[in-house]
Amino acid sequence: MAGYQTLERDFTPEQEQFRDSARKIMEQEFAPQVMRWREQGFVDPEAYKVLGENGMLLMFADEEYGGLGLRDLRFVQVLQEETIRACGVGFFHNAHSMLCGPYLDHFATPEQKAKYLPKAISGETILAIAMTEPDTGSDLAAIRTRAEDKGNHWQLNGAKTFISNGITGGLFIVAAKTGDKRGQISLFLLEDGTEGFSRGKHLKKIGLHDQDTAELFFDNVILPKDALLGQEGQGFAHMGEMLAVERLMSAITSLAHAQTAFDITSEYILERRAFGKPIAAFQNTRLRMAEMRTELDAMQSFIDRCALLANEGRLTPDAAAAAKYATSELEGQVLDRCVQFHGGSGYMDEVRIARMYADARISRIYAGTSEIMLEIIGRGLGLGDPRPKRG
Numbered sequence: 001m002a003g004y005q006t007l008e009r010d011f012t013p014e015q016e017q018f019r020d021s022a023r024k025i026m027e028q029e030f031a032p033q034v035m036r037w038r039e040q041g042f043v044d045p046e047a048y049k050v051l052g053e054n055g056m057l058l059m060f061a062d063e064e065y066g067g068l069g070l071r072d073l074r075f076v077q078v079l080q081e082e083t084i085r086a087c088g089v090g091f092f093h094n095a096h097s098m099l100c101g102p103y104l105d106h107f108a109t110p111e112q113k114a115k116y117l118p119k120a121i122s123g124e125t126i127l128a129i130a131m132t133e134p135d136t137g138s139d140l141a142a143i144r145t146r147a148e149d150k151g152n153h154w155q156l157n158g159a160k161t162f163i164s165n166g167i168t169g170g171l172f173i174v175a176a177k178t179g180d181k182r183g184q185i186s187l188f189l190l191e192d193g194t195e196g197f198s199r200g201k202h203l204k205k206i207g208l209h210d211q212d213t214a215e216l217f218f219d220n221v222i223l224p225k226d227a228l229l230g231q232e233g234q235g236f237a238h239m240g241e242m243l244a245v246e247r248l249m250s251a252i253t254s255l256a257h258a259q260t261a262f263d264i265t266s267e268y269i270l271e272r273r274a275f276g277k278p279i280a281a282f283q284n285t286r287l288r289m290a291e292m293r294t295e296l297d298a299m300q301s302f303i304d305r306c307a308l309l310a311n312e313g314r315l316t317p318d319a320a321a322a323a324k325y326a327t328s329e330l331e332g333q334v335l336d337r338c339v340q341f342h343g344g345s346g347y348m349d350e351v352r353i354a355r356m357y358a359d360a361r362i363s364r365i366y367a368g369t370s371e372i373m374l375e376i377i378g379r380g381l382g383l384g385d386p387r388p389k390r391g
């Protein structure tokens, strides 16, 4: 907004330059496709290949697999911010790169890396992670999908639901029970086309229409022994190791979405007039906008600090949970206010803010609900039940 100067952020010149490239590609290549993607219910798989050609997928991955070895999270932060500004939150390349990709980076054997990373980095294979089941989400230890050790192979049976990139995904990281104890879970790599693996419904959602979300079924799927990702029985611990960055990514997304909504609304209130003056001229508008600006700036400093700490491996699970909780709640509040400033048009699907409002609602639910984040923070404070819960 004219005159108001927000705090400078800490990005290197290389990252600023990367922001320019990311902005250009998002605005020119992808933003014009978003409405079509929303109509068809998924992002063109080709879009991943374009990102791959531009070195924008799994940027952290080692050069020997085709990656750039860029482990500074601010690169993905910049990419995510520019994606959301131009395209919104439904283009889930961040889930591919930063939710699924790190599992391959951390837990895959050299053979698995050589097999899967190059195609994930080029965008030829879209990644997805399948944890949630029809009967359980927050309580991940209660999953029922089971992989049985049959000596020379694994046999997988069960069902997953609400899986992002579920339709377009080519490689799935599947969490399955491999023992009878609660939480005795292992992770498996499952390729699309494997016999016995099928997709159920392409699920209809109230928002995120450009993101494909699906049910998955495993009916006596035979997986080779080397489909195991990480250590047998350690799936729960492996997922725990990934959660801090996963939650930070979610926080970056929520905050960028809220910032974008604020920017859109800042323009709208100058154009829209009532009672002979712009909406912006009402004291209520001025105060609410100032309030949102303040909250967004304060949150940005917190999230930028979390990113720097994550770079050094020092982001605590508690702070990551707080980041996820606080940004997703703020996103919800900001989107609600922004719709209000748009009046009736803010309720029309053809107006971007309305679509953003529906898209934002999921942030408080997936990647661990707000209640689960508060549970984690509360336990960190030494209060209550010490049992581990899912993010």
Ligand SMILES: Cc1cc2nc3c(=O)[nH]c(=O)nc-3n(C[C@H](O)[C@H](O)[C@H](O)COP(=O)(O)OP(=O)(O)OC[C@H]3O[C@@H](n4cnc5c(N)ncnc54)[C@H](O)[C@@H]3O)c2cc1C
Pocket: 129, 130, 131, 132, 135, 136, 137, 138, 139, 161, 162, 163, 164, 165, 205, 208, 213, 362, 365, 366, 367, 368, 369, 370, 371, 372, 375, 389, 391
């Ligand atoms: C669009 C979309 C995309 C998704 N993508 C993926 C994906 O790619 N992969 C994947 O595995 N999953 C995915 N999910 C699933 C998502 O992570 C879960 O929906 C989420 O973790 C919540 O689980 P649930 O739906 O089973 O809710 P439940 O666990 O049944 O929770 C219902 C309510 O109870 C509350 N609750 C539960 N336990 C507690 C507790 N201990 N204390 C207080 N309150 C509690 C919750 O906060 C919530 O309000 C996706 C979901 C959606 C909608």
